[in-house]
Structures are given as structure tokens and as C-alpha cells.
Amino acid sequence: MKTHVRGRWLLAAGSASVLLLSVGSSASASSFPGLASVTPQPAPVIQAADGWHAGIPPIATPWTGKVTPSNALPEYPRPQMTRSRWQNLNGVWEFGKAAVGEAVPAGKTLGERVLVPYPIESALSGIQRHEDRMWYRRTFTVPAGWKVGSGNRLQLHFGAVDYDAKVFVNGAQVTTHRGGYDGFDVDVTGALTASGPQELIVWAEDLTDATGQPIGKQRRSSDHGIFYQGSSGIWRTVWMEPVPAASITSLQLTPSVSGGNLKIKVNTAGGTGLSVRAVARGGGSVVGAADTLLTLPMPHARLWSPDNPYLYDLSVDLLGGGKTIDAVGSYFGMREIGTAPGADGKLRITLNGKILFNMANLDQGFWPDGLYTAPTDDALKWDLEQDKAMGFNAVRKHIKVEPDRWYYWADKLGLMVWQDMPAANTGPIPLDWRAQFESELHEMVREHQSWTSIVAWVPFNEGWGEWSRDDTGRIATEVKAQDPSRLVNAHSGVNCCNSHGDSGAGDVIDFHQYLGPASPAPSGNRIAIDGEHGGFGLKTSNHMWFGDGQAYEMEPDSPTLTSKYVANQEAVITSATYCGISAAIYTQITDVEAELNGFFTYDRQVAKMDLRKVRAINQKIIKTADGSGANVPQPPAGTPGLTGIAFWPLDGSYGTLKPVGDAPFVAGHSGQAVALNGGYLDAGSPVLNTASDYSAAAWVKLDKADGAFQTIISQDGPTNSDFYLQYSGADQRFAMSFAGVRALAPAKPEVGRWYHLVGVRDTVKGELRLYVDGQPAGTASACMPQAAPTGNTVIGRGKYGGNQVDFLDGTVDQVHLYDRALTADEIAQLYSSGQ
Template sequence: MTFERTEYPRPQFRRNRWQCLNGQWDFAFDDDHQGEKANWPQAPALDQKIQVPFAYESKASGIGDETHHDTVWYARRFTIPSESKDQETLLHFQASDYVTHVWVNGHYTGNHKGGYTAFSFSITPYLKDAGENQLVVKVVDSKNTEQPRGKQRWVDENFGCWYVQTTGIWQTVWLEFVSKQHLKTVKMTPDIDTSTLGLEYELAGEGNTALSLQTTITYKNDLINQFSFTPTRTKTKLTADVTSDLTEWKVRHWTPEHPHLYDITFTLYDGETVIDEVTSYFGMRKISTDKGQILLNNSPLYQRLLLDQGYWPDTHLTPPSDEAMKDDIEKTLAMGFNGVRKHQKVEDARFLYWCDQMGLLVWSEVGAAYEFSDEAVTSFTEEWLEIVRQQYNHPSIITWVPFNESWGVAQIYSDQKQQKFTEGIYALTKAIDPMRPVVVNDGWEHTISDILTLHDYEELGTAFTERYEQMDRITDNKVSHNHGKFPFAQGYEYKGQPILISEYGGIAFETEKGWGYGNQVADKEAFLSRYHAITEAIRKHPEIVGYCYTQITDVQQEVNGLLTEQREPKVPIEDIKKINRL
């Protein structure tokens, strides 16, 4: 079976002129680091074929070698469409792990460090006037535990809850054709309290007094607002009114039950000529916390989340298709959950697009490093802030989770340097996005955090109820809630934050090879009885405002999913929904 990814890769900032570069590429391992000496940037002599965007470790790549190789090379040829030859050509990578170097027609174009963020290069100066162009990519990865790697193993075999590594290109590669002056980004900030949308425009290219930028907001093709301005700087901030008499409430809010989305189009003119047009969308949605509650659009929100690590058996971290992403979301909703905690992975932009469209809440998390050092601090900070910027406009994302279970900050309980690091990430995240709650060190040993999240894999509902009967002893850091782990690091205290059990469950069947949390169960009846008991114990607690069950699917040796790796339900979906909706 051949896997292909041909859909538009960035649906929240869409142009018509683009070209997908996924498909078969030339490929080679470079274990001896001879590629540059052998002149591969100019004349690649690569001895294998690979199906991009799937990592070589996956079956879908056509290689399926799970051995770690620290340096890999890719090459392919492409032709610029005749109608785009007078345009600026941008080369986009949605994600490549970890340090990516790029050459076009033998010319070094640039490099990017980080495995989870999208990046691009302008390659116009290096293109040929006619005929085929050559693209060569070198990616260097490592077992370094100072780089953000998430669930990717750093030893030769899988262990615990760490899986086969992902090396090289693992999301879509594509070309985009734009005018020299074009729209670079637009940051969109909804404000339901004033029924307005804040817009921060950024233009690329030198100034031009003949430019005008028109913004058109519609809902299901009905005009809501339209306005134009002459940009006098590369960056401009404006506020748009989104009230309309088309609905009795004047504004349609985005919620999981009713994920209303407004369409927005940005059209850049040079005089009377359209030189750039971008289509996007936004949701009028507010997320906040107050008096121990998480509020969506100023009303209490009880979150029924599902831990989602985003792995597939044949494609690993790369979703096999658009349909596969939609199917995961549909099954999540069908089981009665209203959100996912995307665990240790920055997901494909199209997954977030479908969450926006279908009304699935998302906690956005990044892959952790596992060692604290100056290098780790720098690498993590740069990548995390880029993630926040790139995902900012998605209404489905309601929480940022930069740290998990003290990974990468193992001494945070008492080490002030590690504590200050997490404080800094919290403050920097808030500087970019003051709207969304930030969870610092999900699970335990929180420093500054907008939500108190606790991980607890207790098997018995009665034991869970007993443990949290005196919640003040936990919030006061007088007792641990998880094998010696306290809710707060030393020097920090509870300040009335909402409390959420952000990992629990993890039930596995006795017949399965692999592991789950606690004792494995013998049959579906035992599974549902245990699931009901622990979930009900959480739901009945008056101070707990949500939960996150581990997890949606099995992942390699971890077999505690509600679904198998092939997405087959282990117990009837309607039975899970019934328990979640009680």
C-alpha cells in the first residue's frame, strides 16, 4: 500500500498558487558523514527511494529501518509552472526533525533547527530560467537528550512509554508562489466581550504607496464586515467589528457543540491589480479561568479530554491521510469526549483545522527534552515560542502545555534554576498569548500555572474518592498524590486555580502484549466497570473541573488505548460515551 499526502498543508492561511512536493524522492543514509565531501549538495548520488513525508523508520516511507541514523539525505527535481515564473517562490517544510539543511541547484539556501515547527525559504534567486530544478536536503538528528524529542527514544530499543524515533522530513514539503510584496502573517485575536476581532498584519517586501489591503469577513457567504487601508509600515494593527443583524445574538460564538467559524479573506492591491490573496477563518471564542473554574465564553466548561499521542502503526508520527485525522476526531467525539490533550507532539496543521471545524478542544503540548542545560533551555525556548506563534489562530486550542511530569527539569522540586526556567516560559507564552491558560509542568511539581493538573493512575474508584476527600491537604502540598510527587514545587503554593485530573486510567487487557497502568483486566465487562468507577469518582468531586483519560489508541508497546493501533474499538464506543455523559 502506498501512502500519499496531497492535501493543502496550511488551511488557515491559504493561497491558490502552490505545488506539493510530497511523493518519491531519492534518499541515502550518511553514517560516515561523507555526503558533503562527495559533493552531494551539487550532484547527489543517493542509493535509495523514500516516500515523503514519511520518516525512514516507518513502513509508509518504503524503507522501514528503525535503526538510528544520524544523517540522512534527500533529493528530487521539480519544475516551476510557467504561470508562476514571474513570482517569488517559497519552499515550505511543515516539519523536519531535527537540523535541516537545504540546497537548490547546488546553492545553499539555509537551515532550520527544531523537529516540530514549520519553516520556509525564499528560493527565487537559485531557480533556473527554464527546465528542472534540483532540491537537496540534509537532515541531522541525534540521540541528544538536550534537544526537544518528546516520545522519541534515545536508545536503541523501545522502553517504557518511549517509541521509535522520527528522523528527517515527516510533514509535507511544498512550494508557494507569491508576489514580491505579499502578506506574511496575520495574527487574529477574538474578543467576545466587545464583539471584535483584533488583527495584526505583517507584510513582506519593500514599501509601496500604491498598496492597499482589503479585509472581508463573511459567515456562510453573508457579508459581516469589509474594510481597506493603505499600509504605511510592514506591520499594522487594526480592530474589526463582527456584529451583524444576521443573527439575533449579533455574533456567533465558537463552542464544541456549535463550532461556528467566520471566513476571512485578505486581498492586497497594487493600484487596481490584485497581487496577493489569502483566505482564512477564525472563531469568536474566549477561554479564561476564574474562582476555580475554566470558562469558555464566560461559562463554566467541564472538560472530558482524551490523551492523544498521534501515532499510527505504518506512518508513526505522520498522519497517513486527511481522512485518518478526521476519523480519530470523529471517534473521540463519538466516545463522549469534548477534547484531546495532544501529548508530546505538535500535530499536523490539518488536524487542528479539523478540530476547529468539528468542535474538538485541544491542549497543545510540545516534545520534551530530558536533560537540563544551557543548550536545552535555548533550544526549547526558541522552538516553543515558534509553536505558540504558529498555532495562535486556531480556536480549538484552549490550553498551552510546555512541560510535562518534570521531563527535562528533573530537579524542579527544589532547583531554583529549573524553576526560573519554567517561570520564564510561562511569562514568554503569556507575552505572546495572554488569552489561553498555561499549564507549567503538567501532572505535578507546578511552579506558576493557570491550572492545577494532577496525574493519578489509581485503579479503584473508592481509593480515588478517599484520596481526594481532603483536597486541601493535596493543594497545600502536605501529601503527595502520585508516588512521592507533590502538586507544587518548593516555594510555590495553590492560589485557587481550577483543578483537573489530566492523566488517569490507562487500562489494558490481559490478552495484550505490552503494558498498561495497574492490573490488566480480563474482559470488556471488567474494563467498563473499572472505567466507570474511576471516571465517576472524578466527576463527583466538586472541586475537579475535568479529566483526561489515557489514551485514545495503543502506541507500539503501550497497549492501554480505547482503540487498537488500527483504530478498532476494544469496547463498544457507545458504552464509553454513556459513562462520559453520565
């Protein structure tokens, strides 16, 4: 991501000086590895006069008007396994709504026209509405030179159909398929007529979020929040090609930099006793049995990296009876993903044996004109070019699987990809859908295991669809067994939302924090990453899907937005230095519908930040976060004894505290105490130095313990409290917390019972600790250094997002504050003393 790709400097709306990349046209196929042998043949075209008209999207991209019936994604769709003869079946098809149990409309003209492969809800499809069930129909002619039936077979390929599909050729059902993100193919030779037009009909059903199927962020109707318009039916290229009776079906390519070789498996069908010959241009070659794992030597290989994304051409021949019976072109990059300790001893991500921080952009893969399908190949590439130009070296493909050409461009441009499995709905996947989810996950890995750019698999996001922590761990372990060559991130955002907690499986500990960044620390055998952070937003008139929207924090103008981004990314360096995170993922490349937190508007027409400054800070992160770590200074000894630097017995007197609102004295744990329900006590100044170690202790009795947060002791910061000794309503447990980080007690407290709580901030160990009734109760990694205090210490409320929040509904007594981290023995003594 360090090179500038076809860039030019422009002045965008709002007078922000930004870097944009020209749309331009694709380079020729022959200029790219693996595509030299491709000679695309245009599909037969049904003209617009036959009834197709594009819809009008709420906002349009620079490519919307370039889509016509004759050029609907005409590029060869499978860059890693190319053949010279093929025919694209994209274009205008007949379309009709399907009823349950309806007979196949063989020989019948359907009443509407749809442009394939754009999902039917999209403007580019021409339908622009959802249907639960649908028919597609067209005819095709097999080119005479293909000699199908005299040794050749005709393969029909579908890039993806969402969600259930049945395929009919000349009225005969030839295959069915379930799954919206994986491709499928079928040999249709036996269903062909002797000559002339052949009828092709596809039935599709997509109930989206009404079932337990994997859907990513699709919903039948947008919630104007973080979920978006669904995409039903055919949404990737449909095409066909002749193949020999014995043919190559797929390639499995696994580079080993440390081993100096490429592991290759050539999968075949239709023959026995076949052999293969694989030759890497500029590298080695190997001959061996088909359908077995072979080793192709690659000594002194030129390595692939974001700075130098070098790809090798690969030719593969299938041999039988002493001659070549099938041949395909491909390519690969020599790169190896791993982990190693940095100079500070913390485990980090390596590329080709060297520590490399993954600075990634979150990519949802939605388009205002094509929804799940980019309008053109140039558009598909453009987003990735922007990532590169902005100084990112990685992309998180967020709960969506893209067409193969997206991964080809990531390979070609030099972007490391963290690939999510599309989630089901946010609740637990129903029991009868769990096997399907796992099947689609493993199929995603199988179909994408040869892409150079993919460095990690992510089965779950924020607990969406997760049904048990043990099964999450099992699934991650199974994915790792399927593909040991990549990292497995069992659960992105394991600290968030619907998560069942850390399974301990996989290679990664991943926290989300908005605005963040998150700051988990690696364990002995797992690296740590910030899986999502940021989300700063800006409204851009005439470039918003709904005419309005929101983000995690809205900014008034482009300079402020840029400044917020740069400051937030500086904190990423701190998190990498102090905590040892190996990657950070910012939200996000573009606005999507009502989410306005993109670098670009949803229509890709306006850049919202000064992208020169974006590039500079991103490159600084990659260069600086090199695993050298930080020397954490030893804090001063602090004030000895168990009284502390502040002690408020609250025994009939507020002492130096000022009551705000209702704060009466009542019977306490020892003598009297203060009852709070909307009121609080204010110390009038910051008592604790939050830049060093500290501890806070109090007796508390809750009047309620429900889903609302309640803060016992905190200290105001500029936006959020510096810390919270609290009852966490989200977890229904006591906690010692920072915003986004909680050291939690193991069980829910009882209402009406006195508890002794102590929260400890330990800067040397980089953690928060919670003690309940004199015993250790919870620990959380909190390695980020804190700033000097800016606000008052308060008892009975917190501060979040600039607002006073989380008022205590209960009684507090015997409050102590310490300018050091109390030991476990001291805390036990304090509890025993009753004070």
C-alpha cells in the same frame, strides 16, 4: 463532542458492542471554510519502478494499503492561509545515508528511494530504519504560468524536518533550520535555473535522545514502555507556491467574544507602506495598515463551541498602489477561554463566559505504519472523530505538535485542545540546550496562536527536561505574555516524577494520578485539573505492536475494562464536585507500541470498550460538573481528650494488637517500644472511620532513610491503604498521605532520632496535615470523600496495588488514633506530654 459524526454501530472482537466511525473519504476542500480557493496540483511522481517499496509494519491500520507514491498526503497543508496556486512535492524522493562532512551530492543519483513525508523509521517511508544523518534528493519543474522572476517569487515550504536541516537548490545552499516541530520556508528564486528541472536536496540530522533537543516520546529504540520509536527526517508535507514580491507571510487571529471583535494582524514581507482588507463572511470587515493589529467588528457573532463548532470564512487582501497584490483565504471561530468562580466559589474554566468542564482524551499522535505521520488525512481526522463520538469535548495533544490539518479537524469537529510543548529527555535539559527549548516553545505558540481549538499551552510535563522551578515559572509567565488569550498550564503533573515543585505561575494547578483521578483544588487565581488519569489496559491478540504489553492496570476482558472506565469516570464527577477540578484527561485514545491502555488498538482496528457506555459517562461528566459544587457535611464532634479511641503504649505489651512476623520489644521513647523490620502489628479490624475526620499519632525512630517508602500507621483499603502516616522514599521526608497525595515535611529526617508524627484528615477543609514534633510540617489538598473502612488498621506497613508494601525499618512507640481532626494546640500538648 456531543454530536455523532458519521457513526455506525458494529460488533467488535470479543462480542463487545461498540461505536465505531467509518473511515470514509474526505469531503471536498470547497466544503470547508478557508479552502474554497484551493485547486491542488499533483506533484510529479517517481513510480515504484524507480525503486520505492513500502515496508511492512508489525501491524497495519485501515489506511496503510491506501498510501501510494501518487497520493502521499496530497491535501493542501496550510488550511488557515490558503492560496489558489501551489504544488505538492510529496512523493518518492531519492535517499541515502549521509556521512559527517560529506559533500553535497549535487547531480548524483542516490541509491535508495523514500516516500516523503513519512519519517525514515516508518514502514510507509520504505526505508524502515534509523540514520543519524541523511540525504534526500528530487527534481521539480516550476509551472510556466507562475511567471517566477517577473515579479513573482518561488517559496519552498517544509512542514517539519526532524531535527537539523540544510536545503540546497541546484547545488546552492538556500537555508538551514533547527527544530523538529515547526515549519520553515525559503525564497529559492535566486537559485533557480532559467528553465527545466530544478534539483532539490535536503540534508537532515537527527540524534534524538543522544542530545538535549526536544523529542517528545521519541527514542532511538523503544523501551517497550512509555517511550516509542523515533521519527527522523522529513515528516510533514513539502510544497511550493509562487508569491508576489510583496506578500502575506502569516496571519495572527485572536477572537474576543466579550469585545465583539476579531483582532487581526497581517504579517507581510517585501514591501513598505502596504495596507490590508479583511472581510469575514457573515461578519464585519476592516481596512488598515499591514503588520499592525487591527480590529474587525463581529457584533452578534455566532459562537464556536464543542456543541456548535461554527467557523467563519475570512478573506484577506494585501493592497498596494490602489490594487490587490496578494490574497489569501482563512477562517476563524469566535470563542473565548477564561475562568470564573462556580456556585461553590471555586475557580473553573469558562468557554464564552460559561463554565464548561473539559473532558479530554490523551493523544500521543503515533501510528504503526507512519510513526509520527498519519498515513492519510482521513486517518488523521479519524482519531478526532472517535473522540467526538465517545463524548469527549477536548483533547490533550501530548508532547507532540501535529501538522496543521490536525488542528483544522479539531476546529471543524469542535474539540478543545490542550497543546503540550514536546519535552526533551526526562532529566534536566543541558545548559547549552535550554535556549533552544525556549525558542522552539515560543515558535510553537507563534505558529499555532490562531487555531480556534487550542485553549491552553503546556510548557512542561512531569518535570521532564525541567531544570529549575524558578525558570519554569518564568517560562510560563513569558508564554502568557506572548498569548494572553489562552490558559497557560506551566507544569502538567506538577506532583509527579521529575517535577521541581509548583512554581505558582500560570493559570492551572495540574496533578497526575494513575489510576486516579487526581484531585487538586483550585487556588484563588488558578483553576485545578486532573492532567492525566486512568490507563486501564486490555490485551488484544494480533493487534499488539510487540505481541504483548502492559498498562497501569490490566483487565481480563472488554466488559471489565468498560466497567473500570465508567467507575473511574464517576470518580471524576466526585473530584469536580468536591475538589473543583475543571478538566480531566484520560489516558488514552489508542494503544501505542507496548502501552495497551487505549480505547482502540494501536492499528485502529478494534475498539476495546463498549463505547456507548463510554459516551454516556463522558456526557454525564460534562453535564454534571457545572461548578455547583457539593455541600460538605460537618463531621461529628468525635471523642474528646488526648487519649483517643485507641491508644497502644507498647510498653512491654502489644495490647489488642497482634504481632505479625518479627516485632520485639526494645528501649523506647518512653519505656519500651516495638522494633520492626519486615514485621508489623495488626489491630484485627478497622479502628478509624475513614469516611469522617481522623488523626493518627506515634513516636518513630528510623533505622534507615533512603529511597524506600516506610509506613508507620495505615489502614488497609480494597486496593491501597486508606491513608499512610509514612516516610516517603520518593521525597525522603515524612508525610501524611493518600495514594498520589502527600503532605510532606520540609526536611529529611535523621536516622536513629526519635520524632513525634501526627497525621490529620480534615474533611471540611478537604486536606491532609502533617505535624512533626508538635509543629505544623506540611499540608496537601485531599478533597475527595473517602469510603467507609474495609480493612484492618496496621502499624509498620502499607498496602498498595493489592499488595503489602513499605514495611517500617525502625522503632515505633506511643500510638494514638482519634476519631476527629486534632487541633494544632492539642498536637502541641500531645508532643509535650511525651506520649
